[in-house]
Amino acid sequence: MISDNLDRIYQELPSGVKLVAVSKYHPVEAVRQAYDAGQRCFGESRPQEFAAKVGELSSLNDIEWHFIGHLQTNKLKLVLPYASLVQSVDSTRLLDEIDKWGRENGRKVNLLLELHLGAEETKQGFTEEEILDIMFRASDGKFPGVRICGLMGMATNTDDMSVVEADFERIDGFMAYLVDLFPEMEGFDQLSIGMSGDWRVALRHGATMVRIGTSIFGERQY
Numbered sequence: 001m002i003s004d005n006l007d008r009i010y011q012e013l014p015s016g017v018k019l020v021a022v023s024k025y026h027p028v029e030a031v032r033q034a035y036d037a038g039q040r041c042f043g044e045s046r047p048q049e050f051a052a053k054v055g056e057l058s059s060l061n062d063i064e065w066h067f068i069g070h071l072q073t074n075k076l077k078l079v080l081p082y083a084s085l086v087q088s089v090d091s092t093r094l095l096d097e098i099d100k101w102g103r104e105n106g107r108k109v110n111l112l113l114e115l116h117l118g119a120e121e122t123k124q125g126f127t128e129e130e131i132l133d134i135m136f137r138a139s140d141g142k143f144p145g146v147r148i149c150g151l152m153g154m155a156t157n158t159d160d161m162s163v164v165e166a167d168f169e170r171i172d173g174f175m176a177y178l179v180d181l182f183p184e185m186e187g188f189d190q191l192s193i194g195m196s197g198d199w200r201v202a203l204r205h206g207a208t209m210v211r212i213g214t215s216i217f218g219e220r221q222y
């Protein structure tokens, strides 16, 4: 049961750590069940599915949607008007386009920069050097259409928790370094790490947000 799964997680989650319920590939009824159990923040990873669910559940006006997947620049309109946080900004081209959209629409789009963390080649994200460069430009006022709220990362997909631990230590350390280096960057304080298999590890490494799908909703349905 979705509500039982949520209750178990709520019991373990320290206050101050936000649960993002990842509802991708699950029907809108599943989101509704989680909502009825008290969950308010949901994560989706595909623009079309994101927009469809936002539309179908628009009557629930205290619901909060995060976008957590790869976002192509031609899909911004499906996502940016409705996302309270875009967690997965993984290229300067995407960052520039989001900034442009924000300026044109009089908005500051909340986002996280995705650090390439896992050992997998395919995982998207910036290097530390690229993020540092963006942060220098941001602190110089170069991105008026966005608010950079922190970092997001996905650990290596492995059962070896020492590898996962090392990944999370790396992003947690980098986050602390940036917070120190850019004290003027207000609101740069979110670290989104941890999924169904490793969120308890992430809690030991500074997570302020965990993104949990399977442990709430079960195996993805489509």
Ligand SMILES: *Cc1c(COP(=O)(O)O)cnc(C)c1O
Pocket (backbone or CB within 6 Å): 022, 024, 045, 068, 069, 154, 195, 196, 197, 211, 212, 213, 214, 215
């Ligand atoms: C799917 C997904 C999750 C959730 O994964 P689970 O293992 O089902 O908890 C978290 N973060 C991102 C970026 C995802 O794409």
